[in-house]
Amino acid sequence: MSATAPVAPRTIDISNTAPIPFTRLIGVEFRKSYDTRAGFWLLATIGILVTLAETIVTIVGITQDDADLNFGNFVQVAAFLTAVLLPVLGILLVTGEWGQRTAMVTFSLEPRRSRVIGAKYVVGLVLTLVTALVAVVVGAVCNAVLGLATGGADWTFGWSIFIGFLLLQSIAMTTGFALAALLLNTPAAIVVFFALTYVVPTILAIASVFLDWFEDFSHYIDFQRAQQPLADLSLNTGSEWAQLLVSGAIWLGIPLVLGLRRILSAEVK
């Protein structure tokens, strides 16, 4: 039967096929971040909790005469919540592909895996920015309500606090992203992230109390402490910079590099 079959070309002409544009990959990854229940409700939860928290702050501001709130306070309240939720977002962006094994399809359609991972990270950053903007907008509405109720709102808003908020949230999201890439498992990445964020600083602090020589040393491995000056962009001294970079390399850099290496070379099952 092969003798009579028309001779079809044995090569594929790829000269007219454009690679998938990076913006399209970002668009697809963005869609994936909300088109499942887990993804949708995580994003919704972030919005709902931020609104809820800022509403409570508004009520406190209206009922307590000595609350003395300004616009910046609303953003700080939001930051407290999103510092917990955005890392989970960063984790789910990565592990979502592994838990449900969709990575097989994703990497079949785009074998240049680094582009997919890059698109996911951009989505994480965009959603962090959107979260910050939602916090500011909701904060502005609440502050206006507060002003109407108490007869005069304080619109003091430090841009350095907003930028610091963005930076800290981005770092938190990136740390979640890195741990997820390293572990490729949602629960494990979440547990390890919160252990690193809340347990490790405590242990380092306790160790510093008992060991004098350890205190200076611990400043270079305590990533949470080293980030504190970033909150209002008061990172001035060289040692503060060094502490941020060294601790960041340990807790963010190493997991990120190892995780990316794992994703880019691993067998996708």
Place this chain on the structure above:
Amino acid sequence: MIKVEGLTRTYGAFTAVDDVSFECQPGRVTGFLGPNGAGKTTTMRIMVGLTPPSRGSVTIGGHRYADIPNPGRHVGVLLDASAQHGGRTGREILTLGARTMGLPMSRVDEMLELVSLTPAESKRRLRNYSLGMKQRLGIAHALLGDPSVLILDEPANGLDPAGIRWMRGLLKGYADRGGAVLLSSHLLHEVELIADEMILIGNGRIVAQGDKQTLLREEKPSSLVTSLDNGRLGEALTQAGFGVSRAGEGLRVECPPVEVGRVALQAGVVLVDLRTGSRGLEDLFLQLTADTQREQAPGAQPAPPTQPMQPVQNQGAAR
């Protein structure tokens, strides 16, 4: 279209794929047959870059898969119909694929229609799909980008008989329009009717390949005979140098029926029944992969002293 050369993949001491070479032609359906764990899936995963090979190479249309821009437009892949997010609807899964490949959304509806998933079904979440529906969706996903090569791993798994017939027609038509199809299966009858070419793999090695006629030609001739005096006929046949074994009421003889008739004539034994003992592809398949089977299929080897089938030596001819 697909060219596999010296492909080997080891996991520690275990060799999952052992020096596998074959080629899939455009306009033909190539069946990739082997028992579970023979290395079919690993080979296909290496083809699309999900598993790095230890040695060897695969090219599709002359390119490494990783070098094909927007590969979904050229190569349709279905490796595991269940490897999709259970919380997404069938339509959403196809939409993500179409968007990634840069296709119009009308393509999603076309493909849903092609695989007979109704609009209502397409809005259900994947976790509520039967395996057959997942397979249909997976085939739709593979065909989205109008590719010229299809790589399908066990696509008939979970399809009902009508579904298997439908898939057969679909792939046949696809190949007739010039497409190259590689589909794997552990069930011979699923691929026997559609595959123009078959590659049999066991324990990571190719044990035979060729079209159906070529494969059957390699089978050693055998006859089934029943006579009024099986004992004497058996002796005579053994003396004539043919392998004889008991098979039901009669004997199985490792020679063509004409030789049995000749010996019977000389021995003066009256024959009651004489016919060819060719056992078809199913037995050939089981024999070729016999040492790689997890368990021996009862009744698969009717007579003990059958010689193992000689592997097909036409790898060069298949090119």
